[in-house]
Amino acid sequence: MRGILELPPELEVRIRAVDRVIEDALSSESKHLARPRDHILAARGKGLRPALVVLWAWARPGPGGRPDEARDRAATEVAAAAELIHMASLVHDDVIDGSTTRRGLETVNALFGARPSVLLGDFLFARAFGLLAQHRDFGVVELMTDAISAMCEGELEQAACAFSCDETEEGYLRRITLKTARLIAACCRAGAVIGGSSPEEAADAREYGLELGIAFQLTDDALDFVADERELGKPTCQDLVCGVLTLPVLRLLAHESLGPRARDLIESRRFDPESVLWVRSAVVECGGVDLTYERARQCLERAAACTSRLPAGPVRDALTAITRQVIARRR
Amino acid sequence: MRGILELPPELEVRIRAVDRVIEDALSSESKHLARPRDHILAARGKGLRPALVVLWAWARPGPGGRPDEARDRAATEVAAAAELIHMASLVHDDVIDGSTTRRGLETVNALFGARPSVLLGDFLFARAFGLLAQHRDFGVVELMTDAISAMCEGELEQAACAFSCDETEEGYLRRITLKTARLIAACCRAGAVIGGSSPEEAADAREYGLELGIAFQLTDDALDFVADERELGKPTCQDLVCGVLTLPVLRLLAHESLGPRARDLIESRRFDPESVLWVRSAVVECGGVDLTYERARQCLERAAACTSRLPAGPVRDALTAITRQVIARRR
Numbered sequence: 001m002r003g004i005l006e007l008p009p010e011l012e013v014r015i016r017a018v019d020r021v022i023e024d025a026l027s028s029e030s031k032h033l034a035r036p037r038d039h040i041l042a043a044r045g046k047g048l049r050p051a052l053v054v055l056w057a058w059a060r061p062g063p064g065g066r067p068d069e070a071r072d073r074a075a076t077e078v079a080a081a082a083e084l085i086h087m088a089s090l091v092h093d094d095v096i097d098g099s100t101t102r103r104g105l106e107t108v109n110a111l112f113g114a115r116p117s118v119l120l121g122d123f124l125f126a127r128a129f130g131l132l133a134q135h136r137d138f139g140v141v142e143l144m145t146d147a148i149s150a151m152c153e154g155e156l157e158q159a160a161c162a163f164s165c166d167e168t169e170e171g172y173l174r175r176i177t178l179k180t181a182r183l184i185a186a187c188c189r190a191g192a193v194i195g196g197s198s199p200e201e202a203a204d205a206r207e208y209g210l211e212l213g214i215a216f217q218l219t220d221d222a223l224d225f226v227a228d229e230r231e232l233g234k235p236t237c238q239d240l241v242c243g244v245l246t247l248p249v250l251r252l253l254a255h256e257s258l259g260p261r262a263r264d265l266i267e268s269r270r271f272d273p274e275s276v277l278w279v280r281s282a283v284v285e286c287g288g289v290d291l292t293y294e295r296a297r298q299c300l301e302r303a304a305a306c307t308s309r310l311p312a313g314p315v316r317d318a319l320t321a322i323t324r325q326v327i328a329r330r331r
Numbered sequence: 332m333r334g335i336l337e338l339p340p341e342l343e344v345r346i347r348a349v350d351r352v353i354e355d356a357l358s359s360e361s362k363h364l365a366r367p368r369d370h371i372l373a374a375r376g377k378g379l380r381p382a383l384v385v386l387w388a389w390a391r392p393g394p395g396g397r398p399d400e401a402r403d404r405a406a407t408e409v410a411a412a413a414e415l416i417h418m419a420s421l422v423h424d425d426v427i428d429g430s431t432t433r434r435g436l437e438t439v440n441a442l443f444g445a446r447p448s449v450l451l452g453d454f455l456f457a458r459a460f461g462l463l464a465q466h467r468d469f470g471v472v473e474l475m476t477d478a479i480s481a482m483c484e485g486e487l488e489q490a491a492c493a494f495s496c497d498e499t500e501e502g503y504l505r506r507i508t509l510k511t512a513r514l515i516a517a518c519c520r521a522g523a524v525i526g527g528s529s530p531e532e533a534a535d536a537r538e539y540g541l542e543l544g545i546a547f548q549l550t551d552d553a554l555d556f557v558a559d560e561r562e563l564g565k566p567t568c569q570d571l572v573c574g575v576l577t578l579p580v581l582r583l584l585a586h587e588s589l590g591p592r593a594r595d596l597i598e599s600r601r602f603d604p605e606s607v608l609w610v611r612s613a614v615v616e617c618g619g620v621d622l623t624y625e626r627a628r629q630c631l632e633r634a635a636a637c638t639s640r641l642p643a644g645p646v647r648d649a650l651t652a653i654t655r656q657v658i659a660r661r662r
Contacts (some may be wrong), residue, residue, distance in 0.1 A: 005363075028480060028484070030480075030483075030484040030487065032484060032487035032488055032491055033483065033484060033487060034488075036567075037374075041445075054630065088444065088453075089453070092449050092453060094449075094451075095445075096445060096446045096449050114427060115427045115486070115487070115490050116487060118423050118426065118427050118449060119423075119486055119487055120483070121449075121453070121481040122419075122420075122423060122452070122479060122483050123479070123483045123484075125453065125456050125457075125460075125479075126456075126475075126476040126479035126480055126483075127480070129456075129460040129472065129474065129476055130473060130476035131464070131475075132464070132470045132473065133461070133463070133464065133472035133473065136353075136467065136468060136469065138465060138467065141393055141460065141461065141464035142461060142464065144457075145457040145458065145460055145461035145464070147452060148454070148456075148457035149359060149454055149457055149458070151453075152450040152451070152453050152454045152457075153359070153361040153363060153364060154366065155446070155449055155450055156361065156364060156446070156447060157361075157363055158445050159363075160363055198568035256527075262513075275493045
């Protein structure tokens with residue numbers, strides 16, 4: 001993970017190799033795709049998903065008979081494919097939501113419009129599956145295609161319950177599991193499978209990814225109310241204005257004295273800057289942000305516990321360190 | 332192909348089996364995906380692409396050692412994947428173009444909006460690659476991922492030269508090759524590979540698909556000016572209004588007396604109903620429609636010639652019959 005995690009050099013090298021595979025996979029003669037492609041390559045995130053594939057692939061010493069070179073190649077290609085899938089989903093999300101800023105930069109949608117955004121996303125999916133096909137492991141492809149289906153389902157569910165003040169915490173958790181955690185879990189499990197893990201270890205990897213992914217989204221949803229716009233790299237309270245009710249808001253809605261005003265505001269679907277500011281501070285005041293961080297902490301504890309079967313060493317250390325990084329991050 | 336082509340019963344059965352694989356691949360527990368999915372299943376086209384995979388896969392008698400059952404399964408799965416990729420691209424095209432009607436029915440975009448359209452397309456791509464992974468042939472996956480990249484490139488190129496009256500016939504042909512013919516060529520070649528064809532025969536299959544695909548698009552572009560809206564299943568002259576200048580219009584633009592008025596109209600980007608009607612009749616008057624059909628006929632002759640190396644029999648007959656059907660179709 002770019003600039004966050006201290007890793008031993010041999011793992012750093014493996015994770016950096018993913019970047020080159022991504023760049024190669026996206027080399028295209030099309031002059032029309034080149035500019036939006038270069039933009040998203042420059043605007044890449046921390047690379048959590050590919051790092052998880054690589055780390056889980058190397059979580060065990062030499063697995064039954066598979067030479068290290070083959071493991072390295074498989075992990076690198078699947079990691080690159082996972083990142084391409086993630087990038088595709090972000091590009092498509094931004095066009096669906098009409099978002100103009102992400103990670104402090106303009107989105108492809110803002111810079112180039114809907115057409116290049118939809119098509120660039122499709123191109124990224126195609127390249128991802130091209131890489132996965134090289135890996136020739138049907139189980140891994142199935143993990144990724146299932147994760148994409150889950151993301152689509154989560155996004156649609158989120159849209160279906162927009163502005164619905166009767167949303168439950170349970171419904172919210174199911175939604176963020178589909179939208180965010182399932183792909184992260186697929187990355188971990190795919191890594192474990194590539195590394196020759198036992199079925200129990202592969203199940204641990206998946207569980208780790210699910211808990212980490214849920215914690216990641218919880219933290220994101222808390223940050224939306226407490227980070228400032230520059231730190232966050234995108235406008236704050238964007239979800240709220242779009243009617244996406246996250247855990248901090250659900251807590252506010254359940255609050256005895258502050259809840260009714262929040263409900264009126266949300267159901268009116270009219271947010272002037274003043275009412276957004278009011279929700280922002282009310283969410284903190286009612287303990288919505290604290291609750292969300294507390295839930296994230298619980299998930300991360302369970303995630304860390306999922307590494308207990310792994311042999312002690314730098315990979316296990318990195319996987320537990322990631323659980324601490326998730327909650328400390330600012331964007 | 333649904334209700335167009337007379338095929339011997341054993342081939343009919345194989346092509347019908349593709350429909351079941353498509354329906355199975357799209358079975359999803361998501362209630363949010365169910366309605367748009369059911370709509371596109373009901374609005375499916377003639378199934379040209381899957382038919383081509385199946386026909387080319389069975390163009391030769393028993394290939395070196397591969398049992399018929401394995402060939403049947405591979406052809407059915409790859410044919411279903413090809414149709415899913417085609418469906419995904421149409422759903423994404425309709426959202427990009429804001430189209431409201433296709434094949435006489437409302438589009439997913441019109442009925443459900445941009446979000447479900449983008450996400451349903453992604454879901455279809457994921458399911459397509461899930462099927463291709465089952466087939467476990469990297470070469471076939473590569474054919475399909477390259478075809479998707481080509482479609483994206485063609486769509487972007489088309490957008491980049493919208494309303495550009497200096498577009499050449501050569502540029503137009505390159506664009507429709509990318510947008511339409513490359514996927515059709517990939518279907519034919521994938522079928523031939525599955526059927527155990529020699530490299531020469533696989534190259535013939537690709538060439539057949541390219542010529543057929545170009546002819547298909549040429550006919551489409553001619554129909555846009557001569558079919559009536561009910562026959563076509565979508566509004567006529569839609570391309571023109573969006574600035575997509577097809578061969579009939581390029582011929583009009585080159586016409587000595589009619590060209591200048593057409594150029595003024597197109598460059599003004601303002602089409603009232605009267606000026607659209609004028610372009611429609613001027614395109615016919617200047618021979619633009621005849622020229623386009625003539626080019627399509629030439630392509631189809633070359634396509635038919637690509638079947639000459641195949642053994643005589645019902646499959647070869649069907650492949651040449653398709654070349655006649657393409658030009659005779661009304662939508």
